Amino acid sequence: MIEGFTALYIFMLAGFTGYEIISRVPTILHTPLMSGSNFVHGIVLVGAMVALGHAETGMQTLVGFIGVVLGAGNAVGGYVVTERMLEMFKSSKGVPDE
Amino acid sequence: MSNLIPLSYFAAAVLFILGLKRMSAPATARDGIVWAGAGMLVATFATFFLPNMHNFFWIILAIAIGGGAAWKTGKTVAMTDMPQMIAIYNGMGGGAAAAIAAVELLKGDFHSATFQNLAVIGALIGSIAFSGSMVAFAKLQGLMKKSFFFPNQQMINLGVFALTIVLAIVLMQADIPGGFAIFLFFALALAFGVLMTLPIGGADMPVVISLYNALTGLAVAFEGFVLNNPAMIIAGTVVGSAGTLLTQLMAKAMNRSLGNVLFSGFGSHTEITAGEEEQGEMKEMQASDVAAMMAYANKVIIVPGYGMAVAQAQHKVWEFAKILAERGVDVSFAIHPVAGRMPGHMNVLLAEAGVPYDKIFDLEEINAEFPQTDVALVIGANDVVNPVARTNPDSPIYGMPILDVDKAQNVIVVKRGKGKGFSGIENALFFLENTRMLYGDGQEVANKLVSEIKQV
Numbered sequence: 001m002i003e004g005f006t007a008l009y010i011f012m013l014a015g016f017t018g019y020e021i022i023s024r025v026p027t028i029l030h031t032p033l034m035s036g037s038n039f040v041h042g043i044v045l046v047g048a049m050v051a052l053g054h055a056e057t058g059m060q061t062l063v064g065f066i067g068v069v070l071g072a073g074n075a076v077g078g079y080v081v082t083e084r085m086l087e088m089f090k091s092s093k094g095v096p097d098e
Numbered sequence: 099m100s101n102l103i104p105l106s107y108f109a110a111a112v113l114f115i116l117g118l119k120r121m122s123a124p125a126t127a128r129d130g131i132v133w134a135g136a137g138m139l140v141a142t143f144a145t146f147f148l149p150n151m152h153n154f155f156w157i158i159l160a161i162a163i164g165g166g167a168a169w170k171t172g173k174t175v176a177m178t179d180m181p182q183m184i185a186i187y188n189g190m191g192g193g194a195a196a197a198i199a200a201v202e203l204l205k206g207d208f209h210s211a212t213f214q215n216l217a218v219i220g221a222l223i224g225s226i227a228f229s230g231s232m233v234a235f236a237k238l239q240g241l242m243k244k245s246f247f248f249p250n251q252q253m254i255n256l257g258v259f260a261l262t263i264v265l266a267i268v269l270m271q272a273d274i275p276g277g278f279a280i281f282l283f284f285a286l287a288l289a290f291g292v293l294m295t296l297p298i299g300g301a302d303m304p305v306v307i308s309l310y311n312a313l314t315g316l317a318v319a320f321e322g323f324v325l326n327n328p329a330m331i332i333a334g335t336v337v338g339s340a341g342t343l344l345t346q347l348m349a350k351a352m353n354r355s356l357g358n359v360l361f362s363g364f365g366s367h368t369e370i371t372a373g374e375e376e377q378g379e380m381k382e383m384q385a386s387d388v389a390a391m392m393a394y395a396n397k398v399i400i401v402p403g404y405g406m407a408v409a410q411a412q413h414k415v416w417e418f419a420k421i422l423a424e425r426g427v428d429v430s431f432a433i434h435p436v437a438g439r440m441p442g443h444m445n446v447l448l449a450e451a452g453v454p455y456d457k458i459f460d461l462e463e464i465n466a467e468f469p470q471t472d473v474a475l476v477i478g479a480n481d482v483v484n485p486v487a488r489t490n491p492d493s494p495i496y497g498m499p500i501l502d503v504d505k506a507q508n509v510i511v512v513k514r515g516k517g518k519g520f521s522g523i524e525n526a527l528f529f530l531e532n533t534r535m536l537y538g539d540g541q542e543v544a545n546k547l548v549s550e551i552k553q554v
C-alpha cells in the first residue's frame with residue numbers, strides 16, 4: 001500500500017506538477033486544456049474496473065457496473081472532444097513552439 | 099508479469115503528465131492528447147490482468163455502453179456546445195469515483211481507518227461533482243432556468259450540507275457501514291450538488307465547470323489511494339491542482355472571486371445598479387457604408403463574442419476579414435478571456451473557421467492598439483466591451499478587464515436588437531459619439547458585408 005508520508009509526498013509532488021503545467025498556458029488553450037485534464041481524470045475508469053472486477057455481491061456488481069459505464073464515458077468522451085478541438089490547431093501554421 | 103502491471107501504470111502516469119505538458123503549447127497540443135490517450139489505453143489494458151479479477155463480461159459490456167454513447171455524442175456535438183459536453187463527461191468521472199467508493203463501503207474491508215476516511219471524502223466530492231455538473235449541463239443546454247431561487251435557500255443548503263457531513267462521519271466511524279446509511283449519504287451528497295449549483299447564473303458556469311473538473315480530479319486521487327492505484331493517484335492529483343489553478347484564472351478573468359460565484363447569484367444585485375443615467379441615442383449605419391468604411395481603413399480589429407458563434411457567423415466573418423486583408427487592410431481578431439462560454443472557447447470557434455492563431459490576440463496584447471485602429475468591429479459581444487467597467491464604480495462589472503474598443507476611431511457594433519447583454523447591464527459603448535450600430539443577425543450581417551465589400 002502507498003500510505004503515510006510516502007502518500008503525502010506523492011500527493012504534494014503531483015500537485016505541484018499540475019500547477020506548473022498550467023501556470024504558463026496561453027488563454028487560447030484554456031478550453032482545450034480543461035477538456036484535456038477532464039480526459040486525464042478519466043483514469044477513474046481503471047478504478048471502476050477494479051471495483052467491478054472484485055465485486056462480491058449483486059449490489060456491488062450493479063454499482064460497479066454503473067461506475068464502469070460512467071468512467072468509460074468520461075475517458076472516451078473526454079478524448080473525443082479534446083481531440084476534435086486540438087485538431088483545429090494543427091492546421092494553423094505560424095507561431096513556432098515556445 | 100507481476101512487474102508488468104505496475105510498469106504500465108507508471109508509463110500511464112508519465113504519459114499523462116507529458117501529454118498535458120504538450121497540450122499547453124499550441125504547436126504540440128495535438129500530440130499531447132494522443133500521448134495522454136496512449137497512457138489511458140495502456141492503463142486500461144493492464145487492469146484486465148490484475149490478480150483475482152472476474153466479471154469480465156460485465157466490465158466489457160459497461161465499457162462498450164459508456165464508451166459507445168460518449169463516442170457518439172462527442173463526435174457529433176457542435177463546437178458551440180462544447181462547454182456543456184465537458185460538463186457532462188466530467189460529471190460522469192465524478193460519478194464513477196463515487197461508485198468506486200460505494201462498492202468499497204459496501205465491502206467494508208479497508209486497509210486502515212485512513213483509507214476508509216479517504217473513500218468517504220472522495221465519495222462526497224465525487225457525488226457533488228456528478229450532480230453539480232449535470233445541473234451545469236442542463237443550464238448551458240437551456241433545459242433549465244438560468245438561476246433558480248427559493249425561500250430560505252441558503253438555510254436549506256446549509257442544512258443539507260450539515261446532514262451530509264454527519265452521515266459522512268457515521269460512515270467513517272462504522273466498522274462495516276450499513277446499507278441504509280450509505281444510501282442516505284449518497285442521496286444527500288447528490289442533492290447538495292444540485293442545490294449548490296441551482297442559484298449560480300449562466301455567466302458563471304465556466305468557473306463552476308472548471309471547479310467541478312478539479313473536484314473530480316481530487317475524488318479520483320482519493321479513490322486511487324483507497325485502491326492502491328498509483329496511476330489514479332497521480333493523474334487525479336495533477337488534474338486536481340491544475341484544475342484549481344485554471345478555475346482561479348477564469349474567475350480572475352471575469353473579475354469574480356470564487357466565493358462570489360458560489361454564494362451569490364449574479365442577477366441578484368444587477369437591477370439596482372443597472373445605470374439609468376445612460377443617455378443619448380444609438381446611431382444606426384447601413385451595411386454598405388460599413389463595408390466601404392472598412393475597405394478604406396488601414397487597421398481593423400474584429401471583436402467576436404458568443405453572439406457570433408450562436409449565429410454560426412464565424413466562417414463568413416473570416417471570409418470578410420480575408421477580403422479586407424487582400425485589400426491591404428491590417429486585420430486582427432481580439433479575444434476577451436471570457437469570450438464565448440469558457441476562456442479559450444472563442445479561439446476554438448475561430449480555429450474551426452480556419453482563422454490562423456497568429457491573427458488572434460489576447461486582451462493584454464491588443465488593448466494598446468485600439469487608439470491607432472480605424473475601425474473596431476464588435477460582433478456579438480457586449481459586456482466585455484462595456485466601458486463602464488472602467489468608469490462606473492457602481493456597476494456590477496466594474497473592475498472587470500475589458501477590450502478598450504471605445505478608444506478606436508470608429509466602432510461598429512453588430513447586434514440583433516437594442517436589448518441588453520448577458521448580465522442585463524446597459525452598455526455605454528453603444529451611445530458613444532464614435533459608435534454606429536449595425537442591426538441584424540450575425541450571419542446575415544456578415545453575408546451582407548461580404549457582398550457589399552466585393553462591390554467597393
